[in-house]
Amino acid sequence: MRAKIFDIVIISILTLLSAIFLFPLLVTVTNSFMPSSEIITNYTSKLSIFDVLNGIAKKFINIKLLPGTLTASQYKEVLIDQPSYLLLMINSLKITVPVVIGNVLVSLLSAYGFTIWRWKYKEAVFLVYIIVMLMPLQAVLVPNYIVADMLGIKDSYLAIILPGIFSPFGTFLLRQTMKAVPYEYFEAAKMDGDNDFKILLNIIIPQMKSGLAALAMLVFIEYWNIVEQVVIFVKDYYKEPLSVFLSRISQDNISIVFAASCVYMFLPFYFLMIGQKNLEKGIELSGIK
């Protein structure tokens, strides 16, 4: 009996905490179905002539969880009437997709290389990867800029994409995953006379599908949410990804900001829903051991 009450108390605390955590998200989703008139009433604090006549001296923004009228008009505006939002989302894809594909491929090869390399000092090389991995983005931006300048790509997405592809985190994560593949598998394949490439293709890759999925997810989330690099490298507004643009949405655009936000968060949210286990595994594997 006491254990049961204890259980209920803990579940209640966690539920309350979950509600706080979900509140920002919930508001964004429900408000994306509000008609623009309602959004403008709720989210502007400018006094109208009627407010003044009614003796209201100051108005506040009023966040309402439930819309008075349900409508998909915001989505119609974002997805159909104003193609600029879709164009900005395509910008996000143009940066994210090459980084995800490139980084997963390069990291897979590198991690495998580290696994089968038999040089005495390979762990020292790997340590350099770890140190760079731990650097905050700001420490890496200056070096990125120096290279982009020398290669003459500092005004193109390549300045963001190339360092992303070679970023050391993926190599680290996949090497950790590979450690879980039993060593006997390598030996057995060697006995059969398979070469290293065949071993990677036929034995290693099938064993680490969830590690690869975890890496793809983590890289996707990171680059879908890109801000700092854009501030440095992207100078034209029409080339910005949605992440930076959304923060710039001015008073004239607030009637559709929630739908635009929802459209933007849909993909990472969807990936979390289908790949929760993989994401958790990716986070656990980022453990340095």
Add this chain to the structure above:
Amino acid sequence: MRKNPFDFGLLFLLPGLIGFVIFFIWPFTISLGYSFMDKPIDSVFVGFKNYMDLFKNESYLMSLRNTLIFMGICVPLNIVLSLLAAVMINKVSRYKEIFVLIFLIPLVIPSGSMIFFWKALFATDGYLNYILSLLSISEVNWLESEITRYVIVFIFIWKNLGYNIVLFVAGINNIPKLYYEAATVDGAGAVKSFFDITLSNLIPTFVLVTIMSIINSFKVFKEIYLLTGSYPHESIYMLQHFMNNMFYSLNYPKLTTATSILVLIITILSQALLKYERRKSV
């Protein structure tokens, strides 16, 4: 293990290694070199002058101090809160996966998608002040005062709690149940088992969580920047603001010197934490 590095392993590693050297190691070295020069073109070697100058620079010192204060608050807070949440999640009889999922959601939501909500919540005419006005409490300038630091701490916790919860839940699950049974036989209570078994077996997880929290505390700059722009209130003027602003004023000596110091701090810190973990976990 061999003295000669050339074998098939190196062949697989090579494409990644070349890119890694070109985009990270080489420019880091150049950047380090610039920090000892007076200017990037027609440069003269000036020794440690840039470093001396930087440590006399008011805005650098302010940004460094703010970054350290911010980390000093949010790293321990995040660790304590996520440990509590993980212990609770581990204790409940059902819905474990759902709770973990809910705490993970903020991690995947792009910062840009939430900025309008945060502004609506924290603006001077925002929802929080509306609630305060209903309670007849005078309004608070959430985004441009000393309080702003704590607003950002709140957003940091909201975004990163889930990451640490996953690590702690995994860490707790890795502790053999046998330890607890043995302790119960010896007559230890729940509190004593928590301190003697749970906490002491979680030391490797603590090290990892600390490292990840430090890394993630740098990442909250996205939110700070999107919410408050290039020149925020001085309580949240971070190292990243300083570096960004040096970048725009093309002040290479200050910028590369600041980068080099940051690299040095992170290297020493991470090595110390890793050493500590290896010593403890053997």
